[in-house]
Amino acid sequence: MRRTVALCVVLLLGCTALVACDSSTDSRTVTLVTHDSFAVSKAELRAFEQAHNVRVKILKSGDAGSTLNQVILTKGKPLGDAMFGVDNTFLARAVNSDVFEPYVPHDLGTVPARFRLDPTNELTPIDYADVCLNYDRASLAAKGVSPPTSLDDLVQPEYKGMLVIENPASSSPGLAFVLATIAKYGDGWRDYWTKLRANGLKVDDGWEQAYYTDFAGGGQGGTFPLVVSYASSPPAGVTKGTPAVAPTGAALDTCFRQVEFAGVLRGAKHPGLARELVDWMLSEPFQAGVADQMYVYPLRDGVKVPPSWALYAPVPGHPFILTPTQIARSRNTWINEWTDTVLR
Amino acid sequence: MSAAEPPNGPVGPTPGARSRRFPWVLVALVPLAFLAVFFVYPVGSIMGRGLWSHGRLSLGAIGDVVDDSGLRRVAWFTVWQAAASTLLTVAIGLPGACLFARYDFRGARFLHAAIIVPFVLPTVVVGSAFLALLGPGGPLGFLGVENTVWAILLAHVFFNYAVVVRTVGGLWSHLDPRREEAARMLGASRARVFVHVTLPALRPAIAASAAIVFLFTFTSFGVILVLGGPHFATLETEIYRQTALLLDLRTAAALSIVQLVAVVVLLGIGGLARGRHTVSLGLRPATDTAQRPHGPRAWAFVAGNLAVIAGLLGLPLAVLVERSFATPAGPSFGFYRALGDVGTGSTFLVAPAEAIRNSLTYAVAATAIALLIGGIAAVVIVDRERRGGHFARALDGLLALPLGVSAVTVGFGFLIALDSRPLDLRTSWWLVPIAHTLVATPFVIRTMTPVMRSIDPRLREAAAVLGARPQRVWREVDLRIGARAVAVAAGFAFAISLGEFGATAFIVRPERPTLPVVIYRLLSRPGATSFGAAMAASVILMVLTATAVLVIERFHVPGTGER
Numbered sequence: 001m002r003r004t005v006a007l008c009v010v011l012l013l014g015c016t017a018l019v020a021c022d023s024s025t026d027s028r029t030v031t032l033v034t035h036d037s038f039a040v041s042k043a044e045l046r047a048f049e050q051a052h053n054v055r056v057k058i059l060k061s062g063d064a065g066s067t068l069n070q071v072i073l074t075k076g077k078p079l080g081d082a083m084f085g086v087d088n089t090f091l092a093r094a095v096n097s098d099v100f101e102p103y104v105p106h107d108l109g110t111v112p113a114r115f116r117l118d119p120t121n122e123l124t125p126i127d128y129a130d131v132c133l134n135y136d137r138a139s140l141a142a143k144g145v146s147p148p149t150s151l152d153d154l155v156q157p158e159y160k161g162m163l164v165i166e167n168p169a170s171s172s173p174g175l176a177f178v179l180a181t182i183a184k185y186g187d188g189w190r191d192y193w194t195k196l197r198a199n200g201l202k203v204d205d206g207w208e209q210a211y212y213t214d215f216a217g218g219g220q221g222g223t224f225p226l227v228v229s230y231a232s233s234p235p236a237g238v239t240k241g242t243p244a245v246a247p248t249g250a251a252l253d254t255c256f257r258q259v260e261f262a263g264v265l266r267g268a269k270h271p272g273l274a275r276e277l278v279d280w281m282l283s284e285p286f287q288a289g290v291a292d293q294m295y296v297y298p299l300r301d302g303v304k305v306p307p308s309w310a311l312y313a314p315v316p317g318h319p320f321i322l323t324p325t326q327i328a329r330s331r332n333t334w335i336n337e338w339t340d341t342v343l344r
Numbered sequence: 345m346s347a348a349e350p351p352n353g354p355v356g357p358t359p360g361a362r363s364r365r366f367p368w369v370l371v372a373l374v375p376l377a378f379l380a381v382f383f384v385y386p387v388g389s390i391m392g393r394g395l396w397s398h399g400r401l402s403l404g405a406i407g408d409v410v411d412d413s414g415l416r417r418v419a420w421f422t423v424w425q426a427a428a429s430t431l432l433t434v435a436i437g438l439p440g441a442c443l444f445a446r447y448d449f450r451g452a453r454f455l456h457a458a459i460i461v462p463f464v465l466p467t468v469v470v471g472s473a474f475l476a477l478l479g480p481g482g483p484l485g486f487l488g489v490e491n492t493v494w495a496i497l498l499a500h501v502f503f504n505y506a507v508v509v510r511t512v513g514g515l516w517s518h519l520d521p522r523r524e525e526a527a528r529m530l531g532a533s534r535a536r537v538f539v540h541v542t543l544p545a546l547r548p549a550i551a552a553s554a555a556i557v558f559l560f561t562f563t564s565f566g567v568i569l570v571l572g573g574p575h576f577a578t579l580e581t582e583i584y585r586q587t588a589l590l591l592d593l594r595t596a597a598a599l600s601i602v603q604l605v606a607v608v609v610l611l612g613i614g615g616l617a618r619g620r621h622t623v624s625l626g627l628r629p630a631t632d633t634a635q636r637p638h639g640p641r642a643w644a645f646v647a648g649n650l651a652v653i654a655g656l657l658g659l660p661l662a663v664l665v666e667r668s669f670a671t672p673a674g675p676s677f678g679f680y681r682a683l684g685d686v687g688t689g690s691t692f693l694v695a696p697a698e699a700i701r702n703s704l705t706y707a708v709a710a711t712a713i714a715l716l717i718g719g720i721a722a723v724v725i726v727d728r729e730r731r732g733g734h735f736a737r738a739l740d741g742l743l744a745l746p747l748g749v750s751a752v753t754v755g756f757g758f759l760i761a762l763d764s765r766p767l768d769l770r771t772s773w774w775l776v777p778i779a780h781t782l783v784a785t786p787f788v789i790r791t792m793t794p795v796m797r798s799i800d801p802r803l804r805e806a807a808a809v810l811g812a813r814p815q816r817v818w819r820e821v822d823l824r825i826g827a828r829a830v831a832v833a834a835g836f837a838f839a840i841s842l843g844e845f846g847a848t849a850f851i852v853r854p855e856r857p858t859l860p861v862v863i864y865r866l867l868s869r870p871g872a873t874s875f876g877a878a879m880a881a882s883v884i885l886m887v888l889t890a891t892a893v894l895v896i897e898r899f900h901v902p903g904t905g906e907r
Contacts (some may be wrong), residue, residue, distance in 0.1 A: 031771070037868060039692030058691060058855050059771055066588040066850065070759055073393075073591075077763045079771055093591075167574045169585060205569035208468055208867045212875050213475045219872040220472070220667070223481050229870070236871030239672055293690055295869065332590055343574050 030273035031057045031080030033265070035067040038084055039293040040286065048280050054273055064172060065090060071265065072097045078265040081274035084281065086123055086261045089175060092328030095122055100263035103275050107282040110300045115259055117324055123261035126281045127296040130231040130316050131176035132255040133163075136217030136248050139225040148226065150253050151184055154196060161200030164214040164224040169335050171206050172258070177228045178338050179327065180256035183320035193341045203342065217248035231255060232295045235312040246312040257319040260296065372735075375721040375743060375785070381767070382778050383746050386757030387600075390587075393760060394597030405598035415582065419602060422578040423610075425493060426562040429500035433557045434550060436501055436652060437508025443649040444509060445516035447642070448634040455653070456513075457894040460506040460835065462657055464843030464889045465664075466860045467566025468867060469882045473660040474499055474571055476667075491573035499567045502656060504557045507787075511553035512546055514832045515794045518825070519545055520628045548797065552790035555614045559747035559786075562607065579603045583750040588850065600753050607748030611741055661886065668879035672872055679876030683884075686866070686877060693865055694857050696884060703842055703858040703888070710780035710841035711834055717781060718743075718788025718833065723822075725789065726796045743789060746782040754779065755850025775851050777841065784837035791836060795829040796822060835893040842889050859885045 030052075032038075038060065049056055059080055061067050068090050071083055075097065086094045094100065100122035108116065108124065115125040133154070135147045145158045154163060166174030182189045202224060204210040212218040215227035217237060234246035262281050264274040280286055287298035291305045297315060298305070305313075395401055409415050444456050462470065476482050478490045489495045519542070527537045543550075563580045579599055586596035637646050671678035686693040694702075721743055728736035746754065758779075762769045769775050799822060807817045823830075844860040857865070859881060866878035 036865060039690050041689050042691055043689070045691055057771075060855075062588065062850060069588060069591045070756070073756060073759055074763065074770070079759075169574075169589065170569065203574040205574065206468075209471065209475070209570055211870065212867070213472050213479065218875070219672075220875060221476060221481055223479075233870045236869070236874070239872065293692065 028053065029055045029057050030082070030270050030277060031059055032277055033059045033061065033067065033071060033078070033080040033083040035064045035085040036060050036062060037064075037294060041289050041293060044285055044289055047285070048277075052273065052276055056277070068094055071099050075099050076267055078267050080265060081268035081270045082262060082264050082277045084126065084260070084262040086263070087172070088117060088257075088259045088261075088324050089172070089179070089327050089331065091117060091123060091261065091324035094261075094263075095120055095324075096328070099266055101266050101268070101271065103264045103278060105275070105279045105282050107279065107300065110282065110302075112299070112301065115299055117259060118261065123263040124278050124282065125259050125299050126262050127287075127290045127294065127299055128257055128259045129296040130250075130255040130257050130319050131173045131180070131228065132231045132250040132252065132316065133177075134215070134217065134227050134229040134233055134248050134250050136215065136225045137245065138247065139216040139223075143225065147249060147251060148254075149251055151181060151192070154226070155192070155199050157199070159199065159226065162224055163196070163200070163226040163228075164202040164204060164210045164222075165228045166207055166210050167203050167205055168338055173207050173228055173230065175331075175335070176256040176258055178334065179322055180254060180320040182334060183256065183322050190337060190341050193338065197342050201342070230295065231316055232291070232297070232309065232313045235306075235308040236295075238308060238312060242308075242311065250313070250316075252314065252316040253318070255316040255319040257316075257321055259299075371720055372724040372739060375717045375724075375739070378717050378781075379743060379746075382758075383749075383754065383782055386761040387749055387753055388757075389761035390593065390753055390757035391597040391600055394593035394595075397594075405594045406601055409595065409598040409602060415599070418577045418582055419579055419606070421576065422562060422580070422603075423606065425496060425500075425578070426558050426564070429497050429504070429561040429564075430554050430558045432497055433501045433504045433561075434508055434554050436656070437505050437553070438512060438550070439645070439649050440505065440509040440653065441512035441516050443646060444513045445519075446521070446634055447637050447646055449637060449646060452634075453897075454890075454894065456510070457835070457897060458890045459509060459653065459657060460839050460893050461661065461886045461889050462502050463504070463506050464839045464885065465882060466844070466863050467570055469664065469863060469878070470499065470502065470660060471566065471570030473663040474502075476663050477660060491571070491575070493572070493576070495571040496564075496567055496576065498656075499571050500557075500561045500564065502660065503567070504560060505653075505657060507557050507560070508550075508553045510832050510836070511556070511791055511794070512549045514791055514829050515549040515798065516542075516546060517633055517828070518628055518795060518798070519633065521633050545798075549794040551614055552794055555611060555744065556747065556786060556790055558610065558614070559607065559744065562610075563603075563748060563750060565751070579606075580750050584752045587750075587752045587756055596753070600750060604745075604749060607745065608741070611744065611748070615737055615741065664879055664882050664886070668876065668883045671876060679873065679880040682873050683877040683880045686862070691855070693862055696859075696862070696881065699857055699859045699862045699881075700884070700888060702856040703860075703885075704892075706777050706780065706856075706858060707838045707841035707892070709774075709777035710784060711837040713777060713781040714784035714788050714837040715830070715834055718785040718837075719792065719830070721785070722789045722792040722796060725793055729797060730801070740789060740793070744786040747786055752850045754782070758851055773856070779851055780837075780841040784840045787836040787840065788833040791833040792826060792829045796826050799825050831897045835896045838892055838896060839889055842885070842892065859888070 038058065045056060048054075057080070061070050061079075064085050064087055067083070068086055071078065072093075078099070083100075095118060102121045103124070104121050105124055111125050115128065117125065133148065133151075137147070140147055143162075148154055148156075148159055153159060165177060168175040168178040178189075181192055185192045202210075202214060204214060207229065210227050211229055211233070212220045212222070214222045214224045215229075216222050216225050217227070219237070229250070231250045231252070234248045234250060237247045262278050264271055264278060268274045282300060284300065284303060287300040287303040290296050290298050291309055395403065395405060440459075444452060474495065475490065477484045478487060478495060479485055480490070487494075489498070523545075524537050524541050527541050528534075532540070562578075564578060565580045565584065568576050568578050568581055579602065583596050583599045583603065586592045586599065637643050668679055669675045669677070683696050686695065721739060725736040725740050728739075758775060759770055761767075762775075769778070803821050804817050807821055808814075812820065842859070844858055863878050863881045863885070866874045866881065
């Protein structure tokens with residue numbers, strides 16, 4: 001009997017806890033659908049909530065590609081009101097799927113014209129990042145070679161067996177690096193990869209594994225001096241003081257530019273608030289936080305990045321670029337061809 | 345069958361009991377309805393979306409997949425690596441099951457709970473530990489198994505060891521050792537006793553755990569990608585690629601059907617291997633069967649098993665613990681302190697205390713639902729089996745299906761199926777424990793049924809003859825003997841939920857990051873502190889899991905002689 005009572009009490013408590021947890025969406029809740037890497041400071045989020053007397057619910061559903069595909073699958077019955085995190089490699093797929101409402105935020109003019117990649121105005125550019133070859137200074141010095149400066153360098157014998165990259169089929173920096181080679185070599189890109197493969201190359205599934213397990217600059221005993229990462233990765237390696245250079249560096253002539261967009265979802269319950277969210281992401285305070293929060297560069301003119309970034313993460317002057325239409329047209333073919341060239 | 349077997353085979357209820365029997369078939373509707381709503385309907389919807397074109401079903405995609413030699417290779421690799429992983433896990437796990445069932449030694453109970461820890465760790469964390477050991481610079485680098493199929497098989501054993509040890513051990517600990525002693529006394533060798541007495545009795549549990557290990561490794565995802573390197577692909581990784589990355593639902597649906605057919609066929613073969621007969625064994629309380637090791641042979645057996653556990657499970661875990669303390673300034677709690685700071689300021693992460701709370705809340709909910717659904721199913725299955733129906737086997741197989749279907753298929757299926765009232769659960773808190781339940785229920789069933797079906801029906805009959813009402817017979821006989829199985833099942837369900845199994849990677853989750861989610865997010869950022877904090881969070885997850893399972897398994901019904 002005592003056991004039965006105890007069991008009932010436990011179950012009852014459990015149920016109460018669960019019901020309490022199931023936050024219902026009332027009318028003053030606006031929902032932002034986004035990918036796992038989205039971050040904003042709590043103070044900034046609270047400021048928005050107070051200014052608009054609304055609660056912001058942030059729904060995260062996997063990486064950028066998977067999140068967009070979920071948005072496309074739920075067309076007509078969207079999971080939320082606005083979405084953040086479509087990048088330029090997915091831009092054309094997003095626009096062609098007809099899941100966003102056109103909206104021109106008040107501050108769009110503060111974004112340099114070259115980043116306004118969507119003529120339909122369904123997606124608003126918010127931030128950008130550059131995927132570049134990163135190198136570990138100490139291990140290159142130990143081998144007596146200088147850091148590579150171009151994609152051509154990588155196929156040279158002195159860098160034999162030094163490079164670890166991510167699989168473009170599963171990793172967004174991995175894909176960006178392949179796109180860089182396509183932008184640079186055009187139709188000859190597969191020949192380049194044949195040479196790169198012959199020069200010794202390790203392919204990992206994702207960035208975490210490549211950077212931490214294999215890259216010598218990841219600090220976890222890796223042995224590869226070269227890795228595909230971001231232009232903004234080196235500042236994180238500076239643990240104390242302000243040395244002249246960070247322990248790792250990025251080769252600025254090997255970069256591919258990723259731009260991230262946000263938009264109002266078609267069929268949103270609160271389209272007005274969704275527009276406010278997009279406006280907010282272009283606002284000065286939000287933009288000032290993206291570097292610290294998401295390791296990306298702000299797009300709004302005149303917004304400063306943290307001092308360590310100015311020192312250790314300079315912006316590449318001439319990154320490689322492909323138009324969203326080019327990428328959308330050939331993306332799957334390129335990934336398959338890359339797989340055939342490098343992995344088979 | 346050896347002569348030592350007691351009379352077995354389907355045993356009908358006594359005629360008097362029939363009229364008062366509970367309508368179990370109606371109760372079976374509960375797990376069936378759960379499966380229909382949260383599995384068949386979503387998976388059917390997403391596959392239908394892929395295969396339905398121009399108003400009719402087009403199955404051409406399946407032909408395309410079958411004709412593709414690359415995909416045929418993928419399918420073949422999927423099957424054989426799963427079969428090899430299963431054999432290896434059973435081979436290494438059986439001695440472990442015996443260890444915990446037959447020997448009582450200092451720390452046994454703790455170790456029995458601790459071996460489940462690998463089962464809950466995120467693949468990417470385990471992957472990094474394995475690579476640290478097996479990679480070019482690692483202490484075991486000389487083995488040269490990095491990015492080979494051996495790394496995949498080793499990791500599969502690492503993850504699934506506990507499944508075999510705990511499922512088989514659960515039954516083994518109740519087997520009456522006097523049967524073996526009798527056979528020894530009559531002159532049979534140790535090997536002969538094992539093969540002819542012990543093994544047949546354990547067969548249902550071995551088959552049940554092997555089926556689960558097979559399903560898990562058949563749908564293995566992270567291990568293949570992280571440890572196998574890019575040269576290996578399974579049906580699961582292909583379905584993920586087609587669905588989440590390429591949004592080619594047609595190919596994904598065709599692959600899912602191939603996967604499903606393979607799972608059903610292989611589970612069917614496994615079911616046949618398990619045998620038709622329900623063996624009722626004279627089950628004993630676990631405390632009666634376990635004893636202190638006597639003699640050098642017994643000690644060598646114990647030591648050998650402990651060495652396996654230390655090498656296979658302990659070493660990778662030790663790497664994680666070591667890394668969680670290895671700050672740039674030397675060994676310290678620096679990463680744990682850093683972890684404490686992550687919740688402040690940003691929405692990206694939550695404080696560890698909150699993540700632990702979220703994990704525990706989900707786990708309590710998932711365990712409760714899984715015990716309810718799985719418990720009902722187990723009772724029905726055992727009951728129907730006694731009457732010799734096919735229904736039991738079908739129900740058992742049906743409820744195991746979610747393990748054999750791609751997580752991304754289930755996750756994306758939720759999105760398009762559960763989108764209107766009263767089932768608009770797409771963004772609900774409940775979707776997470778429901779997804780966990782789908783994975784946990786087969787464990788609950790498979791941990792409980794071998795023990796329950798082995799209960800000697802004469803015990804029940806005796807109780808009935810002595811005047812006990814059916815509910816009381818059930819409570820005093822079935823529940824008491826099955827209590828340990830329930831505890832083991834609850835431990836599994838809890839651990840599955842704590843470990844955030846695959847199914848939840850593809851469902852939309854509200855802002856309640858769990859511990860594994862915090863680990864993944866920390867790992868996605870550069871810097872030694874992020875990495876170290878991720879390791880610290882992993883260690884916390886390890887400790888939390890071991891503690892939770894230890895506590896759950898201490899719950900027992902008095903008077904059953906449970907440990």
